[in-house]
Every structure is written in structure tokens, then in C-alpha cells.
Amino acid sequence: MRVMLVEEEIVAGIWHVSEELAKSNDPENNMKAVALVWCLEALGLDKPEENKRALSAGARNRTQDQNSQIHNNRRKEKMQVYSTIAEAMIRRWVDGNFRTGSVKIYMNGRSAKVVDKNGDSLYLVYDPEQREVNVYDPEEI
Incomplete structure (x- = not known):
């Protein structure tokens, strides 16, 4: 060795x-x-x-x-196991932008609602054609 x-x-x-x-x-x-x-x-x-x-x-x-x-x-x-590619990409995006455990993620198909400890939220949507996660303000939806 x-x-x-x-x-x-x-x-x-x-x-x-x-x-x-x-x-x-x-x-x-x-x-x-x-x-x-x-x-x-x-x-x-x-x-x-x-x-x-x-x-x-x-x-x-x-x-x-x-x-x-x-x-x-x-x-x-x-080494988490994800049920869909969308979930994997969304969770990877969240992990890259927030400290572990600082937000809660509520998955719904290809979208997710992310809520922080203040109750502020944003929405993430996985676009399979572009293979990217898009961020939306709750007021935009």
C-alpha cells in the first residue's frame, strides 16, 4: 500500500x-x-x-x-435514494444552495416547495427538456 x-x-x-x-x-x-x-x-x-x-x-x-x-x-x-430524476435534481439544487437541514422540501411530481425557518418559501420546478431546475417566487405562481 x-x-x-x-x-x-x-x-x-x-x-x-x-x-x-x-x-x-x-x-x-x-x-x-x-x-x-x-x-x-x-x-x-x-x-x-x-x-x-x-x-x-x-x-x-x-x-x-x-x-x-x-x-x-x-x-x-x-447516499440517498430518490424516486425520480426530478426529485434528485431538485434535492441536489437545494443541497447546493442551502445549509443541510435549514429548509424543508415538499415534493409534488416535478415541482417542490421549499420553506425556511422564517416561513419564507419558493417553488422549484424541474424542466426535463432543459435538464435544469427553475426557481419561482410564490407570488409568480
Whole structure:
């Protein structure tokens, strides 16, 4: 087995690229973002935290099992199964534009209502011909 060290700045840069690709309305860019994240996760390169402090070797050894368990749980959460392509694309759009758990999604066929903690909402509609998610203000509908 070959072990390579990767600088945190490089890993952070790759995570940043994946986030930017995920924000795109282009499905191809969204798929590139997913592929990058899968590769990073497969290599065990979690997203670096901004204020991460260095741990001693002893502390790293004690927390290694906990970290691998947390990593596995996060992977399972991300590997959701969707019932339709529209649902997958809408949820991917929401994940790229909102913090996890900050909004509720109410799916209805190719459309969804997204509601935040303030009760504000917007509507998303998946366009299968253009393969993109369109955003509508509730007042427009």
C-alpha cells in the first residue's frame, strides 16, 4: 500500500471547486461535483474545517475510530435514494444552495416547495427538456 501526504490547502481547494460546480445550473457540472466529492470521500479526505486545531499524535489515535465512524455515517446520509430524476435534481439544487437541514422540501411530481425557518418559501420546478431546475417566487405562481 502506498501512502501519500496531501497538503490541506490542496484538499480545501478541491472541496471549493466541487462546491462551485454544485452551485451551477448545468447538470454536467453538478455531476462533476458529485464525482469529485465521491473521490475525496473514498480517499478519506474530509472537508477541512476552517478553525481546525492540530491534534497531538495520541489524540489522533484515540479519535481515529470515532472519525471513521462519523465519516461512514456522513457517507450513508449522502447516499440517498430518490424516486425520480426530478426529485434528485431538485434535492441536489437545494443541497447546493442551502445549509443541510435549514429548509424543508415538499415534493409534488416535478415541482417542490421549499420553506425556511422564517416561513419564507419558493417553488422549484424541474424542466426535463432543459435538464435544469427553475426557481419561482410564490407570488409568480
